[in-house]
Amino acid sequence: MFNPWIDEAWRIGVFVAVALVIGLIIGQPALLVLLVILGYLGWQLRNLRLLQRWLKEGKRFHPPESVGVWDDVFQEIYRLQQRNRKRKRKLGKMLNRFQEATEAMPDATVVLTPDDEIEWWNPSAGELLGLSYPRDTGQRIGNLIRHPGFAEYLRGGEFDGSAIDLPSPADERVSLSLRIVPYGKNQRLLIARDITRMQRLEQMRRDFVANVSHELRTPLTVVAGYLEAMEEECRDRDEGMRRMVEAMQQQSERMRRIVEDLLMLARLETERVSDSPEPVSVPSMLAAICEDARRLSGEEAHRIELEAEAGLWLQGNDGELRSLFSNIVFNAVRYTPGGGEIRVRWFEDERGGVFEVADSGIGIAPHHISRLTERFYRVDVGRSRSRGGTGLGLAIVKHVLLRHGGRLEIESELGAGSIFRAILPTKRLAHVQQNQISDDVV
16 A cells, blocks of 8 residues: 655655765765755645645645645645535535524524523514514523513523423514423524414303303202292102202202302413412311312221321411311212222422322222323223312312412322322411321221
């Protein structure tokens, strides 16, 4: 294999040898060797000058012509340049395709630097976010989207795929779902989607459910009144008719509870969260709920235990929190066989305030757990109806937790019972000096 360095060494050796022989003939060997070395050095400097000029103006002409090592160096650099140019063209085409794809997207897309400065955006971002080129290039996104919720979202810095809903800075009638997605080396991609139509449809659904539920209250009240009168009429006369009236009363009462729960859900979805929550004595509330649970248990004689940290209160809405706690506790009673154990706990740990209900009930299969908070979703339709459930309790629990900044955790195993855990943020907790509440009743 050809090695240019060996060839160059031979060339230098031949020049020096020839100069030495001629110098010995004329009596000046040192002078001729020095002249050869100086000439070789000048040739090297010439090649360096050619290299410097070529690298500076390399796009305009082909590599310089030379011999030996320098020719090999020029050719290798030229081939490297060609490969880099091909790679740049390929990357440029990919970038153009990416920009064409993002420009065609209906969602607003904005590329942000690690300092949240705007690098690039697609036309949809100009329409939905009001960005204008070149005015907004290099601007901080927080200076252009001045929504308090977005400012807090940016300060949080934890972009795990969660989105924030806010009005468009270009048109407040347009609602946006906005999220930031990290990518690359500290780069961020801001994506905003127009959800105005979805929100309108959802609002129409809420209004429809609320209106229908409200309109059903009056006829149900009338029906319940007539059924009560009919029950008195046939109480001591016709046993068969009495049983039919009782069945109708039970279904009427169930309808009433469904309507009340639907109205509760509609209110939770539409009402604004209060800016001044009230202190709620959770221990005393849970004590009252557990008493109601024992009455609901009746002859089934569940063992219901309550452990609550003394003085651990919550800042929130009294009625909503009562509905949250009671729905979870009453569900445990309904789906735990007679004589079973139900343990209710209220305590504080590193997660915040924790309300936990553990039962020895029938348990829930894993594929049902993710859907339990859907409206009217039932694991066992026949059992749910026979136990008096409306199918809306856990949906109410979910919405109350959302309004209080909390979350619901569910652990369950078929035949081994369930644990429902509502976790509320530490900022919602209030500590009041009070005696520990503990209650164990069979």
